[in-house]
Amino acid sequence: MKTRQLKILLQELSSLNNSFTHYFFVWIQFSLDYEKIIADNQDALTSSFFKQNSYSKKHQIKLSKLDNEHLKTNTTLLNGIFTLIYSSFENYLTDVYTVAQNIDLSLPDLNEGKYEKDDVLLLKVLNRLGLRDKFDDSYLLTFDYIRLKRNRLVHSSSINISRSFRDIINKDGHKLNSLWNDILHKRLQEIDFSDSENASLLTYNILIDLLNIVRGIANYIDSLIFETFDFSDFLSREVLVEFKNVNGIKNFNLTDERNRRKFLGFFKSQYGYKHEAIDFTGMV
Incomplete structure (x- = not known):
């Protein structure tokens, strides 16, 4: 990444x-x-x-x-x-x-x-x-x-x-x-x-x-x-914040599977994340 x-x-x-x-x-x-x-x-x-x-x-x-x-x-x-x-x-x-x-x-x-x-x-x-x-x-x-x-x-x-x-x-x-x-x-x-x-x-x-x-x-x-970087903090304090900024989203619920897929796609394209899943524990 x-x-x-x-x-x-x-x-x-x-x-x-x-x-x-x-x-x-x-x-x-x-x-x-x-x-x-x-x-x-x-x-x-x-x-x-x-x-x-x-x-x-x-x-x-x-x-x-x-x-x-x-x-x-x-x-x-x-x-x-x-x-x-x-x-x-x-x-x-x-x-x-x-x-x-x-x-x-x-x-x-x-x-x-x-x-x-x-x-x-x-x-x-x-x-x-x-x-x-x-x-x-x-x-x-x-x-x-x-x-x-x-x-x-x-x-x-x-x-x-x-x-x-x-x-x-x-x-x-x-x-x-x-x-x-x-x-x-x-x-x-x-x-x-x-x-x-x-x-x-x-x-x-x-x-x-x-x-x-x-x-x-x-x-x-x-x-x-x-x-x-602590990976969990990196996700919540950097990637999620930038995802919301780029997409103009204030309220974003990661409990929704469709939203998780969007977030994963952003993570891959912007940060070079290589895996097909993310542990969202602590982010929802």
Whole structure:
């Protein structure tokens, strides 16, 4: 099974994947279709060749400059998608912890309590759920690499890589390459955890690697968090509440067999429940 929050995250990542893949498809096709025209008319302005495009005058440049403009747009887009992937993952962490709090009313808020190494959101979630010792250090190192790479891209004017980032690359890079080459179905496409130059690089294939790695980390975390849930409380405080919210139902009686079948179908579709029956004891 999986949390509904994981399902939402995976849908968001898939949507981001489709969006930036569409962009690359359109640009590559444009380059193929207009390669000769641009080569033969380098001093012509965009407005003279793309008269039906309402943005041609707003983007009034010589055709010879289009490729350079694309490179700048490409950099902005890739950085933006990287940031959105990271933000979506952090939103998942916050949302799934809220679910855990709804199930276990004794859990503190993420900013409450004192824990060793509690400076990033992932550690805050793991610490308060008592999962830090169970969490594989290789996954934590991977997350740190992604977090530090994001910081590196945001502060791209800095020449030097931070010490903590360099330590992961030099000490753990080869181990992380082996880990994700084993986990990912198509292996790593371009990320090289052991290469310092790769740490500052961002390409289409690196984004694909990032998407697949974040999916892997999220699935791993979700399975660990699920183990902390009391199943009966999870059903009554999460699944049943969401079922009522989605269906606009306030009064819902699980003593009715038809209602039980509807609830079971929702549980399967939204949470990946695999069985054909549920023990409704304590819910009716």
